[in-house]
Amino acid sequence: MKSIDIFYQREGVRDVGHLESEPEANLAEIKARLIGLGAATAETLLFAEDNDDPLDEAMTVDKAAGKGGLKLHLHRCHRVEVAVTFMTKTENRSFGPGVTVAAVKRWATDKFNMSKEDASEHVLQLKSTFDRPPPGTHIGALAHGPKCRVDFDLVPNERVQG
C-alpha cells in the first residue's frame, strides 16, 4: 500500500518537517520516530492541523490523514492563548497549537466584523514586530512552552507602490 506523507510543525520552530509512513502505522509509532529525530519528547502531544484537541495515539495514520497527507503539530501545550489587537480593541481566545494563522485570522476578522473584502486586505503580524507568519504556520510554532501564548496585531496588507 502507498505510503502517506506526514508534514509536521512543532513547538517554537518556524519550519516544516516531513516523514513518510505506512498507512496502518499508529500515531504512537509516529511519535516514537519523532522522539528519535529529536522533534518530540515523551510529554509532546500530537495535534491534527486546525483541530483544538490532541489526537488519540492509538489512531492509525490513514484514519488521521486527509487528501494531501497528514498535517501534524507537536507541542507540550494543550492550548495556546491568542490575543489579536485591531486598532484599539483586543479579542482573546485559546486554540489548539496546530491551528493555522489563516484560521486565527478568519476568527479575528469575524470578531471585528470585517467584510470578506476588508479581511483579505489585512494580515496578522506578531506584536511589536514586522513579522507576518505565512497563513499555513501553526500557532504552536510561534509559541514556546511553557508560555503557550501568541500576541498578534491585525494590520493592513499594504499595496506595493513608490
Next chain:
Amino acid sequence: MLPDEKALRADVASARFKAAVADGRWRLLGISWPHVFIAVTAMDGVEHVLRLNCAGFPETAPTGGPWDMERNSILAFDRWPKGRGGRLSAVFRTDWKDGTALYLPCDRASIEGHAAWLTQMPSKIWRPSAGITHYLELVHELLNCSDYTPTVRAAS
C-alpha cells in the same frame, strides 16, 4: 553543480515547499538553471506559471514573472493575472521592466532603486533564510486576494 543551483534544488525539495504542493498551492514544473518554473494556484483554480531567475540563490533574491511554457517566452500581457486596480494590479505590472519582473520588494530587479521599501514594507523584503517560499507566499496571497479577477475561459 554550482552552490546556488544546489541550494535552490534543496529548497524545492524541502518539507516547507512540499507541504504547499500537497495543499495544491503551487507546484514545481522544472528547473533549467538559472531558471525555475513554478505554477502558483489562484482562487479560481487557474495555475499561473512563474519563471524565476535564481542565480546567486539564496543570498541574492530571485527575479521573474509570468511565463508561457508552450511558447517558451514571457506570457502575453493580455493573459497576465488581472486585478481591479488594487494590490494585485500593483504587482503584476505589464509596464514594468518589459514584463521580466514582478513589482515586489522581494524581487531582485524591482528592489533596485526602491530603498524606501526596506522600511515601508519590511515583511516583503527578500530573506535568504525564508527561501523561495517567501516569494511564492506573496504571489499566492495576491492570486487569492479580493483584487484578483478570476480568469474568464472561452467556451469550448
